[in-house]
Amino acid sequence: MYAITGITGQVGGALANALLEKHIPVRAVVRDAQKGRAWTDRNCALAVAHMTDAASLTEAFRDAQGVFILPPSEFDPSPGFPEARAVIDAVKTALEAARSAKVVCLSTIGAQAKQSNLLTQRTLMEEALGDLPMPVAFLRPAWFMENAAWDAASARDTGVIQSFLQPLDKPVPMIATADIGRVAARMLLETWDGKRIVELEGPQRVTPNDIADTFARILGRPVRAEAVPRETWGALFRSQGTKDPMPRIQMLDGFNEGWIDFGGDPAGIVKGDVGLEAVLRGLLERAS
Numbered sequence: 001m002y003a004i005t006g007i008t009g010q011v012g013g014a015l016a017n018a019l020l021e022k023h024i025p026v027r028a029v030v031r032d033a034q035k036g037r038a039w040t041d042r043n044c045a046l047a048v049a050h051m052t053d054a055a056s057l058t059e060a061f062r063d064a065q066g067v068f069i070l071p072p073s074e075f076d077p078s079p080g081f082p083e084a085r086a087v088i089d090a091v092k093t094a095l096e097a098a099r100s101a102k103v104v105c106l107s108t109i110g111a112q113a114k115q116s117n118l119l120t121q122r123t124l125m126e127e128a129l130g131d132l133p134m135p136v137a138f139l140r141p142a143w144f145m146e147n148a149a150w151d152a153a154s155a156r157d158t159g160v161i162q163s164f165l166q167p168l169d170k171p172v173p174m175i176a177t178a179d180i181g182r183v184a185a186r187m188l189l190e191t192w193d194g195k196r197i198v199e200l201e202g203p204q205r206v207t208p209n210d211i212a213d214t215f216a217r218i219l220g221r222p223v224r225a226e227a228v229p230r231e232t233w234g235a236l237f238r239s240q241g242t243k244d245p246m247p248r249i250q251m252l253d254g255f256n257e258g259w260i261d262f263g264g265d266p267a268g269i270v271k272g273d274v275g276l277e278a279v280l281r282g283l284l285e286r287a288s
Contacts, residue, residue: 007036016181020042033046051072057091067104069106078244088128104184107125110261113260139187151215152286180272200270200271202275
């Protein structure tokens, strides 16, 4: 039995599907039992737990052959990332108490960066869970291709997409969530000792112009990318309800300036199979 947190999301769901296709038992760890019904209908066991509640997480992880940790993302964190730290403390306590056999954690590209930014939440997780007594693996995926969901309606309706990734011709490592789930499932079934890091990106790197061109090819009409001026980001993010836009701005700076990147041997980066066009077609279908 493998305990999967975040199973109601794209990555956790893809991971669970990959295990179920192999007829491997899955325990769905959810905050709300109602949201787990789709998985119990597929014969998954169910555990209700909150990611900041060590006691309920301990029960969810107990007797599992492996545990997948997908920490919730806080897009407007308080100074010092207390929200992430509360999750990390509870997860670590639960994994130690449950004596989990092995753990795979979803981390991020750039987790090794020293500069503070929105992804520092994953850096803190790696630092805290890296010394657990059981085998632990951190999966560091690239920028999600599915982030282009924000652009699907605009591409369709106006022929323009707004890009915070700049310059528009700069290739960025990207990955489809289906590939993240598939690789995470494979990692859970592997055997290793100590701590390992797996970096993951798609078949090829993608520029914002590539995203626009791919939308155009699918839609059969022109689509272009426009760079959002950096000096407008703070006011824009605040207008969208963000209290402190700096962590997000610093993350985007990291991608644009190149200090958020993979940290290992380029030859060792795992490559996914799903291309950009397949992802964008799905996003357009859901936006219709």
